[in-house]
Amino acid sequence: MNYSIGFDVYGTLVDPVDMGLHLENLIGDKASEFGQLWHDKKVEYAFRRGLMQQYADFTVCTQQALQYCLNVYQISLSTTDQQQLMARFAELSTFDDVIPGLKKLVQHGHQLAAFSNGPELSVRKLMTNSHVLPHLQHVISVDDLQTYKPNPDVYQYLMRRMHADMNSCMMVSSNPWDVIGAKSAGLQAVWVKRSPSKLFDPWEIQPDLIVSDLCELAEVLNS
Incomplete structure (x- = not known):
């Protein structure tokens, strides 16, 4: 059939967790943990928006999840660095x-x-x-x-x-x-x-x- x-x-x-050197270059030895949390959080945010019927596309969920992770790990990245990380999802x-x-x-x-x-x-x-x-x-x-x-x-x-x-x-x-x-x-x-x-x-x-x-x-x- x-x-x-x-x-x-x-x-x-x-x-989605394998951001490799892109994360390591900006975040260091916490890159693997950071990548997993980032993935988990963006999925959670999509779930929330679906249940709330407050839709924003997955790019928004991903960006907000990134900001959450930066806050958790107390990391400051420039807007340019954040944009570069977001762009890596196409690669x-x-x-x-x-x-x-x-x-x-x-x-x-x-x-x-x-x-x-x-x-x-x-x-x-x-x-x-x-x-x-x-x-x-x-x-x-x-x-x-x-x-x-x-x-x-x-x-x-x-x-x-x-x-x-x-x-x-x-x-x-x-x-x-x-x-x-x-x-x-x-x-x-x-x-x-x-x-x-x-x-x-x-x-x-x-x-x-x-x-x-x-x-x-x-x-x-x-x-």
């Missing part, structure tokens, strides 16, 4: 399995989309810079609906954009909350367990499939 597959971007296709690297996995899925006739909380233009730029875009048929953003995952409306929107139904549309994400959101909206959902130490939420909603990477996903769907 051929599926219409929506891939979460940050954490599934690219590593995040893919996980090693992403392009090989996507190629195998396309070869077997699956329809693929990047499906993100990020604005479409930003996601397209990131997918272009990371050489992922040629392997996708769609780039779909929640920005079109002015809300965020895991609102069920956004998963229904994914199905409409991909002209798919609940039997043929699949969400693939490394984020358990995203998998749970997709499942609760009626989609099939795959959890990409990118680390052996990661745990799935002990909810009544569980993924249809657990894989370690996208190459394993391709093997399972193409078998």
Whole structure:
């Protein structure tokens, strides 16, 4: 069976914590902790805005999360340095399995989309810079609906954009909350367990499939 597959971007296709030398050059030996907190906080801010129905796009969430982290670590960065850090989100690297996995899925006739909380233009730029875009048929953003995952409306929107139904549309994400959101909206959902130490939420909603990477996903769907 051929599926219409929506891939979460940050954490599934690219590593949002891996700012590497960009953070180290400005922040020093706390760069890894800073990067993780920054990621966690921007997701939290998106959740809050979705629940409050006070939408601002993901760039705003990311900028405010950066300011929070600077306050936590008592770091002062110039406006220019902050802008440079924000710009680096267009240069995040893919996980090693992403392009090989996507190629195998396309070869077997699956329809693929990047499906993100990020604005479409930003996601397209990131997918272009990371050489992922040629392997996708769609780039779909929640920005079109002015809300965020895991609102069920956004998963229904994914199905409409991909002209798919609940039997043929699949969400693939490394984020358990995203998998749970997709499942609760009626989609099939795959959890990409990118680390052996990661745990799935002990909810009544569980993924249809657990894989370690996208190459394993391709093997399972193409078998």
